[in-house]
Amino acid sequence: MKKVIIILGVIIYGLSGMVFAETVIYNPKSGIYHNQYCHSAKICKVCIKIDKKEAQRRGGRACKKCGG
Numbered sequence: 001m002k003k004v005i006i007i008l009g010v011i012i013y014g015l016s017g018m019v020f021a022e023t024v025i026y027n028p029k030s031g032i033y034h035n036q037y038c039h040s041a042k043i044c045k046v047c048i049k050i051d052k053k054e055a056q057r058r059g060g061r062a063c064k065k066c067g068g
């Protein structure tokens, strides 16, 4: 029974991680990050998908149109 609880805990932890981890489209050249639905992100050729926290750590700023 203890094993089941541990497994359940891992699953819940994993799910919450997916919900709270925000992925943004980061442009390393301009240092601006967009949300995944932003038009600028869709046409961006140099952009990479990274965690929002990672984008901010790299000195990224939120896009003025989509808010990051």
Ligand SMILES: [Zn+2]
Pocket (backbone or CB within 6 Å): 033, 034, 035, 038, 039, 040, 041, 063, 064, 065, 066, 067, 068
């Ligand atoms: Zn944007």
